[in-house]
Amino acid sequence: MNVRLGSTSISLSRYLVLWTAVVLVFAIQRSLSDGLHGPSWPFIDHLRWAMIQWYTWAALAPLVFRLAERHPMNPSRRFRGLGAQVLASLAVTSAAMVIGALASTLFEPSGFFEQLWYFIAQHFATGMLTYWALFAIQQALHFHAEKARREVEASRLATELAQSRLLALKSQLQPHFLFNTLHAIITLLDEDTLSAEQMLLRLSELLRAFLEDYDGQEIPLRQELDLIELYLGIQRVRFKDRLTTRTYIASDTLDCAVPSLLLQPLVENAVRHGIGQRVGSDVIEIETRREGDVLCIEVRNRNSTLAPESAAPDGHGIGMSNTRLRLKELYGDNADVRLDMIWPEGVVCRVRLPFRALESDDESPEFGAVVTPA
Known part of the structure; x- marks a missing residue:
């Protein structure tokens, strides 16, 4: 089973491994940071919060890639694409905050709005950066694929052009030779x-x-x-x-x-x-x-x-x-x-x-x- 990230496809297992690595990195970083300031929460709690935050983005990443493809940052309409992406980043990041708050209420005694405020205060800026990082990855993959496609097309056109030139050059030889030979035959007809x-x-x-x-x-x-x-x-x-x-x-x-x-x-x-x-x-x-x-x-x-x-x-x-x-x-x-x-x-x-x-x-x-x- 594959996950579609715009025009790019990646296997589900590899996709989950990548996001799990992100979860572990942030869970370890938070656990170490918490331990430097006195008694810390158990590592399992940091792991759970990291899973809620980053698996939410794992679910939203295909949407980010589709939005990036639909509203790219083309030089011809740079400001239009930028405006669309700013609105999209705000909307998707807000959705990530809501999903995270809903998931947290299953494990925390506080209510939804309290969790939502916590997620906005702690993770909204990180969420915005995450959206634009995913957007940048999509654009890089798009430009790489476009470059490869243009190189293949240029190579094909160059090959066709060279083939056409060779055929034109070759076609010039035959009439040239034929004219000389026929002239020699005409000369010999009387002799x-x-x-x-x-x-x-x-x-x-x-x-x-x-x-x-x-x-x-x-x-x-x-x-x-x-x-x-x-x-x-x-x-x-x-x-x-x-x-x-x-x-x-x-x-x-x-x-x-x-x-x-x-x-x-x-x-x-x-x-x-x-x-x-x-x-x-x-x-x-x-x-x-x-x-x-x-x-x-x-x-x-x-x-x-x-x-x-x-x-x-x-x-x-x-x-x-x-x-x-x-x-x-x-x-x-x-x-x-x-x-x-x-x-x-x-x-x-x-x-x-x-x-x-x-x-x-x-x-x-x-x-x-x-x-x-x-």
């Missing part, structure tokens, strides 16, 4: 119809994979590698013998959680700023490894360079900016992405994010240090 058909088939498979995973923000690295292999297959058809792709994937990173479509814009940048703009052949390399609690991913091309304005970490257009924003939303300051030059020629995009295993339902083949020619 190599068979290659254009192969690219369309791979594009169909890749778009189906995108749609199947659209609601997810993280996927296992092995699944991300499957998606990027479809993309690289399209690029190998497009550039033929000019493009070579290599992957160096540590086996202990395959089940690590990564943002979905993390690699696609990075690899697309490597292709576009390398073989897409410069003559000759190119090598696109993807490497993953674990360094303690950090997953390190590198995407390299061997046929490009960084312009001075691109050497800063914020360079390289929508792909890099969206990747940076997604990592910021998902991992805060625990992830970063940057571009560096590599020797003798080329650019590497380095991504670092927290290492966290994510089980995959798909059985993908093991990746190793392989060379995939065009």
Whole structure:
């Protein structure tokens, strides 16, 4: 059985234990105080008076909590709430005096009015303090519960906002990639119809994979590698013998959680700023490894360079900016992405994010240090 104190609930046994502790403290204090002034009343008498006084307040405390909830001390109506509480404190304290006097007449030879006067003279001020102490406890519990509720609500809204931002960022990647791929297919239609058909088939498979995973923000690295292999297959058809792709994937990173479509814009940048703009052949390399609690991913091309304005970490257009924003939303300051030059020629995009295993339902083949020619 529980006792309702406004919006707070407490078991009856615990409630009685708390008030019994108050009874004992005041009974002992009165007994000691009485003993300092000569012959004292028996302790049982002090205990009885304390029980009458404080068990009365135990019965009235739920009413005090309800009044405190109905007439709170809100900043917007502070004086109105204060006036209501002053009247309520006078009324409830007076009721406590009447109840105490009635209970005392069962044990004392004097009449009701004599006991009532005694209670008013001895306990009215203490009763008023008791009312306001209970009011303060209720307000503290209310503010604590309200703070917890607002924190939960703020956390929920922050999560929804972050999710919306991530979905918006992710949705920007797919049209960007689709436009570039369709442009490449159109270019090939007049030159190599068979290659254009192969690219369309791979594009169909890749778009189906995108749609199947659209609601997810993280996927296992092995699944991300499957998606990027479809993309690289399209690029190998497009550039033929000019493009070579290599992957160096540590086996202990395959089940690590990564943002979905993390690699696609990075690899697309490597292709576009390398073989897409410069003559000759190119090598696109993807490497993953674990360094303690950090997953390190590198995407390299061997046929490009960084312009001075691109050497800063914020360079390289929508792909890099969206990747940076997604990592910021998902991992805060625990992830970063940057571009560096590599020797003798080329650019590497380095991504670092927290290492966290994510089980995959798909059985993908093991990746190793392989060379995939065009």
